[in-house]
Amino acid sequence: MKRLTTLLCAAQICFAGVANAAPLSISLPPETAALKPSPLPGYKLAQQKCSTCHSADYINFQPPGMTLAQWTAEAGKMQQVYGAPISNEDVSIIGAYLAVTYGSAQSSDADVQAAHSPMGQRAATPATKVDAMALLQNNACLSCHAFDHKVVGPAYHEVAAKYAGDPQAAAKIAASIQHGGAGKWGQIPMPPYTQLNPEDLQTLAAFILAR
Structure with a gap:
């Protein structure tokens, strides 16, 4: 009985140690696979x-x-x-x-x-005006961004706060959307959105800055 009590105490101590352990952090290697280039x-x-x-x-x-x-x-x-x-x-x-x-x-x-x-x-066909929310949904922007909290990329209100007071803010955000990249908000790359026309880019930039 004494031996059983000792084992139970040891198990409790072990479980307590696991419960108090720091959360496990896993770092994935950077993405190296890429699509084959094509003029199509x-x-x-x-x-x-x-x-x-x-x-x-x-x-x-x-x-x-x-x-x-x-x-x-x-x-x-x-x-x-x-x-x-x-x-x-x-x-x-x-x-x-x-x-x-x-x-x-x-x-x-x-x-x-x-x-x-x-x-x-x-x-x-002449371009028609598209609202910002439709652009966000049609281009999968909301898969990686939210308005008020980080998902994969930063929240839009964080982006707006970073560029607050910058007279070139709209142009910088539009360029980031168009060309993509990594390093400004972490190492996960944002794909380029080169198919968006200048009006679409400005619409999205203005929407983000208003958050």
Whole structure:
């Protein structure tokens, strides 16, 4: 009985030590995987939207030789099953880039060219004014940022506080959104949003500074 009591006391001391131990901190190695460069418009779109949710290794690990239809279906699955913030047009454009760069398609294929035609039509159409919240939602900004607390990136009110009183604040924030980068708020990189036009960038910058 005495031995049992001794063991129970030792166990209690052990558990107490574990309970009072400092939280375990884990540092992940920096991301090294990258998408293969391409002149196709889907390359920048994939950099911006796919990397929000997963590493480029996810794409590298897919079976080689996948067709345009298969890669487009894969992009569509991200939209429909996992809720990726990409439009039907984005699905076609990203699918074409992936099929040419990682699969069996050629950039000269008629189906690949057709996948890019919506982007050309969009560029030729006069830009319409989009509100800031729609831009945040359509470009997955709220996956990494919140208004009042840190998520992956800083809270918008922190950004506004940092640039308060800076006459170049709007231009600096717009440039950060457009070009992306790392180091200002930590080592996790922010992807570039090069598809946003100057009006969209200024709309987002003004919205963030008003938080």
